[in-house]
Amino acid sequence: MSKILIAYSTVDGQTRKISHQLASEIKGEVEVKKFEEIDSLDDYGKVIIGSSIRYGKFPKKLFRFVEKNKTSLEEKQADFFGVNLIARNPEKCLVENNVYVRKFVEKTSWKPNEVVIFAGxxxxxxxxxxxxxxxxxxxxxxxxxxxxxxxxxxxxxxxxxxxxxxxxxxxx
Ligand SMILES: Cc1cc2nc3c(=O)[nH]c(=O)nc-3n(C[C@H](O)[C@H](O)[C@H](O)COP(=O)(O)O)c2cc1C
Known part of the structure; x- marks a missing residue:
């Protein structure tokens, strides 16, 4: 089985906590790294990206990471998960109801394979x-x-x- 990378950014640690929980439940070899720790995606067969919202925005480093690695992300059918507090209402865990994640998907030219939303x-x-x-x-x-x-x-x-x-x- 190919190696899986969970790439994330966090401010208060919740996206990191979710990333590590995912890593403990996903079978096979899984690495968890911050965006700034990643040079290349070549070693991985699957990539999962996680990031949190602050004052209505995802961090610039998320957009930079996606822009830099767009081709690889598409090749590796990368997934995205967004973390925010409006998702404490289960309805807002649906992409169409979650303004931040919906806008992110619309704005970026990368089309994630799967998009999920977790409450923070x-x-x-x-x-x-x-x-x-x-x-x-x-x-x-x-x-x-x-x-x-x-x-x-x-x-x-x-x-x-x-x-x-x-x-x-x-x-x-
Ligand atoms: C300063 C600040 C601003 C936030 N702004 C929003 C927001 O606009 N919408 C929202 O749903 N959640 C907002 N949140 C909630 C965070 O997305 C939530 O706390 C999340 O768990 C943070 O994840 P992190 O610890 O990985 O950064 C905000 C939190 C903080 C501290």
Whole structure:
């Protein structure tokens, strides 16, 4: 079986946590690396890319990575997973209902083989004051939790396992 790469970017660690969980559930040899640690995709038969949303945007390093490796990503039928908090509502785990991921897929010239969305985490206690206030405001508007003394993880680990199963069933 060919080697699998999970390439990710993270700010608070949730996309890294999801990437490592996937790696533990995907059969065969799986490497987990940040975008900036990757020079070439030549060693891998399959690539999975994960990235999180901050203030409505995926990071520039995601776009740079995709642009640089577009041909290989298409050859290797790479998948994409997006992590964000609106996906705490299961309806927003569908690409057509998740504005960030839908726009990403529309904007990039790369067409991922599979696109999945996982809910992220709310780490109020680690945010700086500005982010804490902003996130509280967004949560108030979207009827989410506003108690800044409590951290919450919304990631549905069963969804993560289901995606890992899918990767395993398609493995060459
Ligand atoms: C400053 C900040 C801005 C965020 N902006 C959004 C947003 O616009 N929409 C959203 O759904 N989630 C937003 N999130 C939630 C993150 O996507 C979520 O916390 C995710 O788990 C972060 O993943 P990471 O730790 O891998 O970076 C934001 C989080 C922070 C801290």
């Amino acid at each position: 985490a709310l780490n109020y206690t680690t945010y700086n004051l500005f982010d804490k206030k902003m996130i509280q405001l967004i949560m108030k508007i979207t009827e989410g939790p506003t108690d800044a003394s409590v951290d919450l993880e919304f990631t549905n680990w069963e969804d993560v396992s289901s995606y890992a199963d899918k990767v395993n069933s398609e493995a060459k």
